[in-house]
Amino acid sequence: MADIVSTVRIGAVARNTFREALRNRAFMGLVAFSIAFILLSLALSEMAVVGQEARVVQSFGFFAISLAGAITAVVMGALLVYKEIERKTIYTIVSKPIHRHEFIIGKLFGLIGILIVQVAILGIVWAMVTSIQGGDVGAEHLKGIALIVLEVSLVACVAVMFSAFSSPVLTGLFSLGVFATGRLIPLIEEMLSANRGLFVENAFARFVGEAAVTVLPDLSVFNVSQQVLLGVPVHLSYMGEAIVYALAYGLVFLVIAIWAFERRDFI
Amino acid sequence: MSEASTPALVFKGLEKEFKLGLGLTRVHAVRGVDLEVQPGEIFGYLGPNGAGKTTSMKMAMGLIQPTAGSIRVLGGDIADPAIRRRIGYLPEHPFFYDYLTAFEILDFYGQLYELPRKARRKRIDSLLELVGLAHARDRTLRRFSKGMLQRVGIAQALIADPDLVILDEPLSGLDPMGRREVRNIIVSLREQGKTVFFSTHILNDIETICDRVAMIVEGQVVRVGPLAEMLRSESMGVEIVAHEVADGTRERLESLGAGLEVVGLATRIRLAGEHQATALQALMEGGASVTHVNPHRVSLEELFVREAAEAGGADG
Secondary structure (H helix, E strand, O other): OOOOOOHHHHHHHHHHHHHHHHHHHHHHHHHHEEEEEEEEHHHHOOOOOOOOOOHHHHHHHHHHHHHHHHHHHHHHHHHHHHHHHHHOHHHHHHHOOOOOOHHHHHHHHHHHHHHEEEHHHHHHHHHHHHHOOOOOOOOHHHHHHHHHHHHHHHHHHHHHHHOOOOHHHHHHHHHHHHHHHHHHHHHHHHHOOOOOOHHHHOOHHHHHHHHHHHHOOHHHHOHHHHHHEEEEEEEEHHHHHHHHHHHHHHHHEEEEEEEHOOOOOOO | OOOOOOEEEEEEEEEEEEEEEEOOEEEEEEEEEEEEOOOEEEEEOOOOOOHHHHHHHHHOOOOOOOOOEEEEEOOOOOOHHHHHEEEEEOOOOOHHHHHHHHHHHHHHHHHOOOOHHHHHHHHHHHHHHHHHOOHOOOOOOEHHHHHHHHHHHHHHOOOOOOOOHHHHHHHHOOOOHHOOOOOOOHHHHHHOOOOEEEOOOOHHHHHHHHOOEEEEEEEEEEEEEEEHHHHHHOOEEEEEEEEOOHHHHHHHHHOOOEEEEEEEEEEEEEEEHHHHHHHHHHHHHHHOOOOOOOEEOOOHHHHHHHHHHHHHHHHO
């Protein structure tokens, strides 16, 4: 087992991926932009009904953290493997005694590490802004942010999967498509069960809708912002189910990524 | 077969065909290469640009899969990490994470070999010393020159003290001092009992350090063997340098199959050894003054150019 999966080798690749992102100005720019995005909620809250300012900040903040994390996951995930091949740094790595699957797992873990840092930074900024507006920040909010980490990590898995066999542009488009569709799964399900509408009138649209609902992860599972705002508790059992759900889908995407990467020639 | 007698590297009927575009265009980069590199030797893989050297080496390292044929490395399969643990590889024009320092990049590679931290650090320091980069230990690689990156490449290939070192154009990008240092490193590896398989298109590299060479032209190995034997097998000739060679004498020399080249006031005449006496007699009778008569050995460069030309002619 130690020879098939080595934590030392995976850890080396993960740490290096993490270090690369931290030294990357584009990543820092993305974090700065995301912070500005959250601060924008302060301006938006000025337009809110008196007494509802904190709610606007809270609601917008959750959305901003999730979107910023997903964009980072897609952009960095799309370039993760591509850059290694394009810059030929891959030659000196896969020729070492490291399995290709260890390389992919290490890259993914490094990316997830970066996403955790990003979401944590944005979460702290969000908590500060919410406090300024007189809102409370409690355990339920932390659970909501933890679920965002799961969501963006899953998006990272999707991006790494596509990046193992397609170009960065296509990977970006496909991954953003999965993120957007994944967020809309409950709506698509509702439309599929309705008596009229696009999915009833157009057979092809219905097929696509059913395929999306069947194959893609329902990312709304990780979005509990409304629940938290309404003061409804997020139970630990729900958190557990969400973790299992994310792990199951993540594993499938990872296996596909490894399968594709194992077969690649590095010309 | 014992470890000592197992060939370090074996190519058997190795082929690689690349499909370009939609697969309509095919490039046959390597065509049925058979090769054996023995343990403890420095083996030069010689060929012009585009001959198939890098493709063969990438197949040896498992970076690309052969279309046909087989490869054995250190008696095993390159897909086995235990085999890769015993190999050091320098790709052509190596690229590294340029945001890391020389120490950090070697530390990263050392971790991929799972070298313990203390041993890793000690090894990195000695390697940086060996390749002349101790002064740049903590400098990021983006501030390194091409030659310095090549030295980092050699250091990373040696990080785990490998039994077999595969170097793709190791002297490329180096200044004359650097080339001599790297040649010395390669020779010292042989002294330590390591096997070195390296490619080059620069003939001086091969002539000074290789035990055996293989010449690859257009994807096919056209010659293999000890360098000295390869050159000895070529017929010896003679080179005569003379002054004041008359036109009539020229014609007589050319009828003997001699090659004539005017260098300043002198004429350099190259011809087969058996015609030496006749040529000298013709020169004397023609009133020329002969200044030098030297045996002429076919150089590797001449052999190489001839093989490349023949392969080109056969293709065309």
